Amino acid sequence: MTAPLPNHLNSADALVLYGESFPSRLLLGTSRYPSPQILENAVETAHPAMITVSLRRQGTSTAEAHSGFWDLLKKMAVPVLPNTAGCHSPQEVITTAQMAREVFESDWIKLELIGDDYTLQPDTLRLVQTAETLIKEGFKVLPYCTEDLILCQRLVDVGCQAIMPWAAPIGTGQGPLNPYAMKLLRDRI
């Protein structure tokens, strides 16, 4: 039985990024679900535009624990948004993006360039240059960034068609800490 389409799917108000149209505006993460079945159920119910995925070294416990994930991705048939989680330098980001493009056969990349290991705050000083390099290499870049207006403006200037400003540090569950800045981004960009 197929779940009914949720109300947020509205083809008249599609999300259009890099020339591609998505009926949903929801991007859904795939980590930390209690089981693969619950992840599959969530994706089937939510109908997200894309689901985020990552890459880890083969042979590690993390990669082994996800050995069935590839089959699940194929089964769900939802566009994937690979990330560059864990990368601390532009070179690491670019290499990981190239690897992700080959594995997932997708030009989409969620650019994550970590500047601080504790908060996972993005390295804002090197983010723009890295985004520009990726865009020149043909990637469709969605950069994870802070809510700084000038940073976000520069990311748009180099060709990012969307930005992903943090609401709060990853994993803290604090909700939007700076609503004023988020509203300002909507007003100015």
Add this chain to the structure above:
Amino acid sequence: MRVIVNHIEYELPSQSMISDALTLINAKPPFAVAVNLNFVPKTQYEQFSLNENDRIEVIAPVTGG
């Protein structure tokens, strides 16, 4: 020669290719490869010669946020 695959040291004959390293660790698709932080397309696994102390990364899809 000594190479490092996913942070583990291995011994390979000199002039080994990436494909030899992949066989050594029994890499299972899907995966992608980088050598010394440079991406190597899968079309080059049979021709790309490894050197002493090369660092090879073999990565696979996992869940993510």
